[in-house]
Amino acid sequence: MKAIILSQYEGPDGLKVGEVDKPQPTDTQVLVRIKAAAINDWDWGLVRGTPFYIRLLAGLFRPRVQIPGAEMSGVVEAVGKGVTRFQPDDAVYGDISECGFGGFAQYVCVPETALIRKPETMTFEEATAIPHAAALALQGLRDVGQLQPEGKLLINGAGGGVGTIGAQIARSMGAEDITGVDHGDKFAVMRQAGFGAVLDYTREDFTASGQRYDLILDTKTNRPPFRYLRVLKPGGAYVTVGGNTGRLLQIFFLGPLIRFFTGKRLSIVALKTNQDMDFLNSLYEKGGLKLFLEGPYPLVEVPGALSRFGAGKHLGKVIIRTD
Ligand SMILES: NC(=O)c1ccc[n+]([C@@H]2O[C@H](COP(=O)([O-])OP(=O)(O)OC[C@H]3O[C@@H](n4cnc5c(N)ncnc54)[C@H](OP(=O)(O)O)[C@@H]3O)[C@@H](O)[C@H]2O)c1
Known part of the structure; x- marks a missing residue:
């Protein structure tokens, strides 16, 4: 699959677009075919290795995270034997920063607790702007x-x-x-x-x-x-x-x-990831939540989009289209 690959803390210019193996879900994981991802403050910190606490979490000299991307949405392609809440073809979104990142790619495997069901009326792009x-x-x-x-x-x-x-x-x-x-x-x-x-x-x-x-x-x-x-x-x-x-x-x-x-x-605020999403889904469905988006940019443009984000030039959540 295509992915944005991080190998050094060199900033957006050090990112490469490459091919990596498609992940396979374990018994407790869900394989998601990613449709969209959003640029997040975590990604900006991760590609530069700053502030310093990022290195304490992600590796002191080299990042242990191979593919950045903290917020994503997509369609469930397969589920492990122990997964109970989701099945293939479910539309989902979530903040995956606590399970290894990986949103800037065509597929990701995550535990079901990292996923929220996407309302039908919400677009995949909008969904990526919500969780974090x-x-x-x-x-x-x-x-x-x-x-x-x-x-x-x-x-x-x-x-x-x-x-x-x-x-x-x-x-x-x-x-x-x-x-x-x-x-x-x-x-x-x-x-x-x-x-x-x-x-x-x-x-x-x-x-x-x-x-x-x-x-x-x-x-x-x-x-x-x-x-x-x-x-x-x-x-x-x-x-x-x-x-x-x-x-x-x-x-x-x-x-x-x-x-x-x-x-x-x-x-x-100590963020509790992916909590309270029923409240937010319901606010969206009642027409009370408008998302302000920039893009979408194709996957290959992640480095440029990250630079815009870092320079504060973006207007709204910066969206990446991965399919
Ligand atoms: N609590 C947790 O557990 C947790 C976890 C992860 C992240 N975070 C934090 O969450 C925050 C992300 O918020 P966000 O997604 O809303 O960020 P964002 O989309 O980058 O928005 C921040 C806004 O602040 C503006 N700004 C810049 N300097 C300013 C200043 N001096 N005074 C007032 N506004 C200024 C920026 O405008 P410009 O275009 O002018 O720069 C931008 O519009 C970050 O601080 C991040 O560290 C918290």
């Missing part, structure tokens, strides 16, 4: 952030996957006062996603605006924790899904102390 970003947004807003419909919500890094899906999830939960912070190029998409107010991070610093929020969801944590505290209302919460490693460590260690002394919460 939507799960982060839902778990960040609902579970960790405990979003209250009457509260004032701000999402930082609002024009990306988590932000555009997050605004729609928040609206479906009744929130109305939603501000998004990102680059001005993303404002049109952000307004379509449901942001009532938009701020350009290159011109304004939301932590110095004088506005206060009940909940802040951040995809880009890059400031000292105290800057977030000053724009939180009493009892408010700041929830991050990712960002600068040093800042995340500060939040991890200082968060409990800050809560004790101020009553405000600073928390990090």
